[in-house]
Amino acid sequence: MSEGKKLSGAGLRGQSAGETALSTVGVSGSGLTYRGYDVKDLGENATFEEVAYLILYGELPTQAQLDAYKAKLKGLRGLPQALKEVLERIPADTHPMDVMRTGCSMLGNLEAEHSFADQSEITDRLLAAFPSIICYWYRFSHDGVRIDTETDDDQIGAHFLHLLHGKAPSELHAKVMDVSLILYAEHEFNASTFTARVCASTLSDMHSCVTGAIGSLRGPLHGGANEAAMELIQDMKDEADARDILMGKLERKDKIMGFGHAIYRDSDPRNAIIKEWSEKLAAANGDDRLYRVSVACEALMWEQKKLFCNADFFHASAYHYMDIPTKLFTPIFVCSRVTGWAAHVMEQRSNNRIIRPSADYVGVAPRKVVPIANR
Numbered sequence: 588m589s590e591g592k593k594l595s596g597a598g599l600r601g602q603s604a605g606e607t608a609l610s611t612v613g614v615s616g617s618g619l620t621y622r623g624y625d626v627k628d629l630g631e632n633a634t635f636e637e638v639a640y641l642i643l644y645g646e647l648p649t650q651a652q653l654d655a656y657k658a659k660l661k662g663l664r665g666l667p668q669a670l671k672e673v674l675e676r677i678p679a680d681t682h683p684m685d686v687m688r689t690g691c692s693m694l695g696n697l698e699a700e701h702s703f704a705d706q707s708e709i710t711d712r713l714l715a716a717f718p719s720i721i722c723y724w725y726r727f728s729h730d731g732v733r734i735d736t737e738t739d740d741d742q743i744g745a746h747f748l749h750l751l752h753g754k755a756p757s758e759l760h761a762k763v764m765d766v767s768l769i770l771y772a773e774h775e776f777n778a779s780t781f782t783a784r785v786c787a788s789t790l791s792d793m794h795s796c797v798t799g800a801i802g803s804l805r806g807p808l809h810g811g812a813n814e815a816a817m818e819l820i821q822d823m824k825d826e827a828d829a830r831d832i833l834m835g836k837l838e839r840k841d842k843i844m845g846f847g848h849a850i851y852r853d854s855d856p857r858n859a860i861i862k863e864w865s866e867k868l869a870a871a872n873g874d875d876r877l878y879r880v881s882v883a884c885e886a887l888m889w890e891q892k893k894l895f896c897n898a899d900f901f902h903a904s905a906y907h908y909m910d911i912p913t914k915l916f917t918p919i920f921v922c923s924r925v926t927g928w929a930a931h932v933m934e935q936r937s938n939n940r941i942i943r944p945s946a947d948y949v950g951v952a953p954r955k956v957v958p959i960a961n962r
């Protein structure tokens with residue numbers, strides 16, 4: 588532990604900050620459930636749209652409800668001209684999470700939430716529009732093209748890959764994106780969700796809550812870790828190189844991004860799932876270097892520090908195998924987590940009290956102002 592680090596209460600760890608009916612994290616040591624369903628079960632037997640519906644509306648949809656929901660989301664993929672003009676003005680070297688933040692905020696100007704009765708409509712719109720926002724900006728700023736964001740893809744994951752690459756994805760890539768979106772959808776009182784709930788507790792609007800949450804997710808200790816993990820593994824030549832690089836970092840006491848967790852103690856249940864898909868992608872790609880060095884990192888971190896991969900680590904290789912540029916990794920997280928954020932905003936609103944904790948004062952004792960001439 589670093590010297591002088593105050594642990595008691597630091598980061599509000601271990602303290603309950605409210606109630607939720609949306610998910611459990613680490614309750615049995617490592618599990619993750621959304622509204623009572625194990626995330627593994629959902630990853631194997633449901634699609635992201637079903638999971639989003641579950642999180643936002645409380646139950647898994649019937650086939651008729653799912654068809655209607657997907658048709659609705661599909662109809663909300665287009666972007667207003669004014670938003671496209673704003674996106675076109677954002678420079679290519681901007682971090683895409685800043686584009687997401689601006690895109691969400693601008694949509695809030697154009698399609699404001701005038702009443703909480705509109706909260707579900709606003710949420711569905713954000714869910715449908717986020718892939719369009721990030722890909723419209725990316726393709727315009729990097730390739731100089733103005734894409735049509737209204738694809739006919741059945742699902743959000745495939746829609747994202749289609750917009751990004753200009754062609755419909757393979758079945759395998761569409762499946763992996765779908766599972767990835769399921770894994771990232773919801774996670775109790777994590778930092779970005781808590782941000783959204785604090786904002787909601789002031790009775791602010793949905794776009795403000797989500798814009799704030801995007802800002803919190805951006806940091807490398809939270810969602811930004813999937814990009815940082817990619818930067819870590821990208822130049823590792825093989826397993827031996829991976830071990831050397833990591834040992835050096837551990838000796839320097841660097842944080843290793845994509846490892847550890849604030850709540851899970853032994854494993855993050857999302858890791859085994861995305862790791863398996865990363866292995867399949869490696870085999871399909873015919874180049875398994877990134878997968879192999881990732882496995883070597885996982886083994887070394889457990890051996891040396893008893894630290895395990897969190898959801899972000901194997902997402903790095905998985906996304907890379909699908910030709911997704913590293914800087915778009917965290918925006919994909921946004922495209923998924925908006926479901927959890929919005930559901931928490933709605934839950935907060937349904938039983939609200941402004942979130943306003945206290946602080947222990949550690950500053951100077953009370954004193955008098957000395958007139959400026961005497962200071």
Ligand SMILES: CC(=O)SCCNC(=O)CCNC(=O)[C@H](O)C(C)(C)COP(=O)(O)OP(=O)(O)OC[C@H]1O[C@@H](n2cnc3c(N)ncnc32)[C@H](O)[C@@H]1OP(=O)(O)O
Binds near residue numbers: 809810848
């Ligand atoms: C989707 C997500 O947001 S998952 C999280 C993504 N973030 C990352 O991958 C960033 C890397 N990981 C971390 O920084 C941390 O593990 C966090 C932020 C996720 C959790 O932080 P905390 O709850 O403070 O971690 P925890 O209390 O378990 O840390 C225990 C010790 O292990 C160390 N540790 C934890 N994670 C790591 C890591 N990835 N690399 C090196 N050391 C680590 C801590 O520094 C701490 O050491 P100390 O007691 O000497 O200070």
Ligand SMILES: O=C([O-])CC(=O)C(=O)O
Binds near residue numbers: 773776778850898
């Ligand atoms: O719960 C956390 O602290 C971070 C996390 O894994 C997530 O938000 O998915």
